[in-house]
Amino acid sequence: MNGLKLVGKSVLRKDGPDKTTGKARYTVDVDLPGMLVCGIKRSPHPHARILRIDTSKAQKLPGVKAVITGIDTKGIKHGFVETPRYLPDQSILAYDVVKHVGEEIAAVAAINHEVLAQALKMIDIEYEILPAVFDVEDAMNPDCQVHIHPNHPRVKENYCNIAGKTQTQWGDIDAGFKEADLIHSDRFESHLRTHGYMEPQTAVADYRGDGTLHMWISSMGHFNKRKKLARTLKMPDASIRIHKAYVGGAFGGKIDLFSHEYCVAALSIKTGRPVKYVASREEIFIAYRHGQPLISEIKTGVKKDGTIVAQQLRMINNAGAYKGSGVVIIFLAWGFTMIPYRVENFKYEGYSIFTNNPTRAPLRGHGAPQVRFAIESHMDIIAEKLQLDPIEFRLKNARVPHEELPNKDNVHNCGLIECIKEAAFKTDYTNRRNLRPKTDRLDDSNPIKQGIGLGVSAYFGGSLIYPNGSSAIVKMTDEGSVDLLTGAIELGQGSETVLCQIVGEELQLEMDDIRIISSDTATTPPDIGAWISGMTYVTGNAVREAAAGVRKKILQVAAEQLNEKTENLKLANKSVWVADNPEKRVTYQDIFQASITRQKGDTIIADGHWRTMRDEPFHPSLASTKGRWTENYAFSVQVAEIAVDTETGEIKLLKATTVHDCGFPINPQLVQGQIDGQVSLALGHAFMEDVMMKKGYTLNPSWLDYRMPLIHNVADSKGVDVITENYQTGHSFRTKEVGEGLVSAILAAIANAIYDATGLRLYSTPFSPEKVLKGLKQLKKNRGLL
Amino acid sequence: MICWPERISGGSLDSKKMKLSQFDHKTPTSRKEVVDLLTNLGQDSAILAGGTDLIPNMKNGTLMPKTLVSLKHLTAEKEHLTKDGSLKLDALSTLSQITESPLIKEKAPSLAQAAFHVGGQQIRNRATLGGNLCQESRCLYLNQSHDFQFVEACYKRAGDCCYPFPDGGKICRAVFMSDMAPVLITLGAHLVVLGSHGERQVDIADFYTGDGLKPVNLGPTELITSVLIPLESQKMQCRFFKATPRGGLEFAMVSIAVALTLDKNKKKCSKAVIAVGSINTKPLRALEAEKHLTGSLLNRSDIVEISKNAANEIKPLPHHGYSRGYLKQLVEVYIKRSLIDIIKTVDNKNG
Numbered sequence A: 001m002n003g004l005k006l007v008g009k010s011v012l013r014k015d016g017p018d019k020t021t022g023k024a025r026y027t028v029d030v031d032l033p034g035m036l037v038c039g040i041k042r043s044p045h046p047h048a049r050i051l052r053i054d055t056s057k058a059q060k061l062p063g064v065k066a067v068i069t070g071i072d073t074k075g076i077k078h079g080f081v082e083t084p085r086y087l088p089d090q091s092i093l094a095y096d097v098v099k100h101v102g103e104e105i106a107a108v109a110a111i112n113h114e115v116l117a118q119a120l121k122m123i124d125i126e127y128e129i130l131p132a133v134f135d136v137e138d139a140m141n142p143d144c145q146v147h148i149h150p151n152h153p154r155v156k157e158n159y160c161n162i163a164g165k166t167q168t169q170w171g172d173i174d175a176g177f178k179e180a181d182l183i184h185s186d187r188f189e190s191h192l193r194t195h196g197y198m199e200p201q202t203a204v205a206d207y208r209g210d211g212t213l214h215m216w217i218s219s220m221g222h223f224n225k226r227k228k229l230a231r232t233l234k235m236p237d238a239s240i241r242i243h244k245a246y247v248g249g250a251f252g253g254k255i256d257l258f259s260h261e262y263c264v265a266a267l268s269i270k271t272g273r274p275v276k277y278v279a280s281r282e283e284i285f286i287a288y289r290h291g292q293p294l295i296s297e298i299k300t301g302v303k304k305d306g307t308i309v310a311q312q313l314r315m316i317n318n319a320g321a322y323k324g325s326g327v328v329i330i331f332l333a334w335g336f337t338m339i340p341y342r343v344e345n346f347k348y349e350g351y352s353i354f355t356n357n358p359t360r361a362p363l364r365g366h367g368a369p370q371v372r373f374a375i376e377s378h379m380d381i382i383a384e385k386l387q388l389d390p391i392e393f394r395l396k397n398a399r400v401p402h403e404e405l406p407n408k409d410n411v412h413n414c415g416l417i418e419c420i421k422e423a424a425f426k427t428d429y430t431n432r433r434n435l436r437p438k439t440d441r442l443d444d445s446n447p448i449k450q451g452i453g454l455g456v457s458a459y460f461g462g463s464l465i466y467p468n469g470s471s472a473i474v475k476m477t478d479e480g481s482v483d484l485l486t487g488a489i490e491l492g493q494g495s496e497t498v499l500c501q502i503v504g505e506e507l508q509l510e511m512d513d514i515r516i517i518s519s520d521t522a523t524t525p526p527d528i529g530a531w532i533s534g535m536t537y538v539t540g541n542a543v544r545e546a547a548a549g550v551r552k553k554i555l556q557v558a559a560e561q562l563n564e565k566t567e568n569l570k571l572a573n574k575s576v577w578v579a580d581n582p583e584k585r586v587t588y589q590d591i592f593q594a595s596i597t598r599q600k601g602d603t604i605i606a607d608g609h610w611r612t613m614r615d616e617p618f619h620p621s622l623a624s625t626k627g628r629w630t631e632n633y634a635f636s637v638q639v640a641e642i643a644v645d646t647e648t649g650e651i652k653l654l655k656a657t658t659v660h661d662c663g664f665p666i667n668p669q670l671v672q673g674q675i676d677g678q679v680s681l682a683l684g685h686a687f688m689e690d691v692m693m694k695k696g697y698t699l700n701p702s703w704l705d706y707r708m709p710l711i712h713n714v715a716d717s718k719g720v721d722v723i724t725e726n727y728q729t730g731h732s733f734r735t736k737e738v739g740e741g742l743v744s745a746i747l748a749a750i751a752n753a754i755y756d757a758t759g760l761r762l763y764s765t766p767f768s769p770e771k772v773l774k775g776l777k778q779l780k781k782n783r784g785l786l
Numbered sequence B: 001m002i003c004w005p006e007r008i009s010g011g012s013l014d015s016k017k018m019k020l021s022q023f024d025h026k027t028p029t030s031r032k033e034v035v036d037l038l039t040n041l042g043q044d045s046a047i048l049a050g051g052t053d054l055i056p057n058m059k060n061g062t063l064m065p066k067t068l069v070s071l072k073h074l075t076a077e078k079e080h081l082t083k084d085g086s087l088k089l090d091a092l093s094t095l096s097q098i099t100e101s102p103l104i105k106e107k108a109p110s111l112a113q114a115a116f117h118v119g120g121q122q123i124r125n126r127a128t129l130g131g132n133l134c135q136e137s138r139c140l141y142l143n144q145s146h147d148f149q150f151v152e153a154c155y156k157r158a159g160d161c162c163y164p165f166p167d168g169g170k171i172c173r174a175v176f177m178s179d180m181a182p183v184l185i186t187l188g189a190h191l192v193v194l195g196s197h198g199e200r201q202v203d204i205a206d207f208y209t210g211d212g213l214k215p216v217n218l219g220p221t222e223l224i225t226s227v228l229i230p231l232e233s234q235k236m237q238c239r240f241f242k243a244t245p246r247g248g249l250e251f252a253m254v255s256i257a258v259a260l261t262l263d264k265n266k267k268k269c270s271k272a273v274i275a276v277g278s279i280n281t282k283p284l285r286a287l288e289a290e291k292h293l294t295g296s297l298l299n300r301s302d303i304v305e306i307s308k309n310a311a312n313e314i315k316p317l318p319h320h321g322y323s324r325g326y327l328k329q330l331v332e333v334y335i336k337r338s339l340i341d342i343i344k345t346v347d348n349k350n351g
């Protein structure tokens, strides 16, 4: 492909040998001499006033080295979002009111777990139980008597417990609806599920005599963590060093500062000894952050020919006890609505509502699965009402290449139309859907019904979030290999592999010639972090620039050595030669030496930097959506083929076809891995994963009772690339995103396939056997079959 | 600044969560010695077989025995046919052994199948038959550590409340979820129990009390030594179905065992036993359906009716998030499917 050496190839993973031989070190493996263990005393109540905390008994217990409570951390606030509009609202340790079960109240450092467990039990806390609210619509009801926080001061509506609001509109919504031949409204709900990362939440802190704090954290981006730690601990950034450790999965759940991270640091400072905290799986299920249930109300006006003329949305998010990423998801939900289809007249309102549930985090897709499930189901419903082919209906409204979005972003080489056509073609969609007579859907001769469904999604990549950009350094060694220094964190997604491929491509090196030093805040440059689906694009381009800088230096020195113009030079096999005279060559090793002697000691080092939208200072407003968001939109269409057992309600995803437009795939096998991973994540979402909560308590806090798919549940998944970006060596690597967008359309596709198979339209996730069976029963009743 | 990777070494015990409370551990070498130990130690001791049920329950604090009497130094007798033709299984047989044994697969295929559907491979490698039959009943509120939620002990943990059924009365409705028990009930198995008063045999149908607080009829000094499956069961048509949301590594929503004794031409049913597991404090029988089947010729339309009636007479407790109504539906479908499967087999053999 284009004479490329490494990029575009499925080279082996850089971290593969470490991980397959068990050598890889994770934070849970960090064990320092004299290390203490930390445990956290948590609230047993969803809403209560703390009247008294007595730690004296615990403090006296032999083996207990330190105890901290809310008194020690009073006044320190942090939050997922920390902006002038959305001020940080979480305390490190609660000191007046606890607002959800599992909220942190005290932290203990002890010499072992036996002492720790005893000490935690000995902390005596007196509470006054307060009334609590859990259901999002109960919480926002103006008559709600429970006020978890004061309403957001800038939202004047007569609702309760408003954490935040996003609103935007364009065109003329009333005029739009007047033009419509059909106006249709639906309401969809999604449920609570969690990330299911294998490595628990964990952190180690080691405060040294020289005033430096060393930490290991299972995180998704060390620079963001360090910033928040420095601010809350009131220490200079430079005194905190977060070391590299592999991360055993995160899926959005390990982004912002967690109380335990601050606590291990504070306890290490207090005791002068290293302190480690490992959350139990139960703590993670009960007290940590899950994804976010959304209610989506959609009203759409459509012309007979399928043109969408108006759309109005109202999204409600159950944020939990603190803002968390709840005020972000209502912004993102707008984005995931507006990307794929053109709507001239549009109105959006998103509410984030406090309840006495644990705080929420992003979860791979961060709103997109919920939104696309709603919209794509809604699209199929409308298509049927208007007797339109669902494919044609989507094509009619789909964004075209180089179209400008309402927020002034450009979709550039958007591949949506190609994706829709390709998905329909590859799965023979139209024939397979229409050939089946509708009447056989509920006849009982064969309880197994098959169906096919399709969904569309789009996702942004690499937008602005602290530190807003990535830098990288590439430096040569005397034998002509290179070191890559990057702040990027390997959490299983393959960042180390992809970044080395990029360096190797620029410098024509083998993978083994590149050593990667990563995610260490003291030795590597800042990095944007492994979220917002931007690492390959943002960090990848920083790395490419750094490698290109080294390449330029190599060529310069070689040109001098060979007495040739740089344009006439070629490089491969760690040497440079003259294009028409391959004998005339000089090795990287010689170039390195020559550079030092001739170039005033330059050991051939270069840096590179990247950020999205260099002309935009900030992320767009979360409240008004104003401002540009990204230059990187990836599109996808997914088709689900399913079988429904209409007697038991069980559904099996037989096959998932993913057609996507991720830009240039640096490593196709990693892309396929992302596709398969997302399809299985969506499958869990669709059929079995469900954090069961009752009054703020979690009923199934274990792997046994929270069911994630097993290997035999995983569907046959097929990926088709629609590569729309032209790739040329020397130009920016036009990657887009492939890590989050593909959990969404497939969820919608499954819902549409259930309808195709049985005539049952589901308006909420999960599509559990019980719900399916109930729905089918109702359907049969309605049709006089029961 | 220098790097410190040399200071990172392998994890020590202390860096892991160790939540098992302290206990004493005895390793008797004979069954008699087990009984003697249990007699001497009294209430605070427990038998440890494979530990796949006991240890998790100790970790989450549901059970806190002071002494574990381990069966690990006892050797399990190999499964065999006794003089009267019964199939005899040692209570110490692991579920993997039961799954793989050619003799069991031939003489009690539904039992081998049920064993195969317990947990996952690693669990079956350790899990024993005796442990399976004596496992603790389960409840979402019970099977967690109560470190900071549901801290107030429920009846089952010697406290004074019940979370899912707060109607008072000190009744625990935790569900008994053994997959082996319903099958053994349909096969008419007897348990051989050894205790300080000697050996007794108990019909497995009488072994389960239906009391969530004490689900099995076993004295504090007793252990199950073996399981006897009578000869007549070997001629029956038996089926086992386990309904789960993901098809593996999990307890059942409902498990169904069916055994029919058919006459020579394989059409008329002379005896029927249907047991339903995992939906109540003990395995339930579909007695009306059994009566209906007994003496009747098997045919599909009757079966649809019989399964419906069976679902009506079975009274599930809502458990693990599944509603009564849904569980009833599952009972109906899986009884129907079991019976239809039997008809199919018989038709194939006859035709």
Ligand SMILES: Cc1cc2nc3c(=O)[nH]c(=O)nc-3n(C[C@H](O)[C@H](O)[C@H](O)COP(=O)(O)OP(=O)(O)OC[C@H]3O[C@@H](n4cnc5c(N)ncnc54)[C@H](O)[C@@H]3O)c2cc1C
Pocket: A704, B046, B047, B048, B049, B050, B051, B052, B053, B054, B055, B056, B091, B092, B095, B117, B118, B119, B120, B123, B126, B127, B128, B129, B130, B131, B132, B133, B134, B135, B136, B177, B178, B179, B180, B218, B222, B223, B224, B225, B249, B250, B251, B252
């Ligand atoms: C992840 C997971 C999944 C599981 N899935 C299933 C499932 O699908 N179906 C299912 O049925 N079970 C399941 N189990 C429960 C358990 O693993 C099995 O029931 C197993 O057979 C128990 O046997 P054991 O030898 O490990 O029992 P142990 O844990 O050793 O003992 C269990 C109880 O029986 C008592 N006991 C043991 N042996 C005897 C004896 N000979 N006489 C008298 N009392 C005795 C013990 O004192 C203890 O109270 C699962 C467990 C786990 C952890």
Ligand code: SF4
Pocket: B138, B139, B140, B141, B142, B154, B155, B156, B157, B161, B162, B163, B164, B165, B171, B172, B173, B174, B212
């Ligand atoms: S059903 Fe039994 S185990 Fe469950 S909460 Fe009630 S008493 Fe406890």
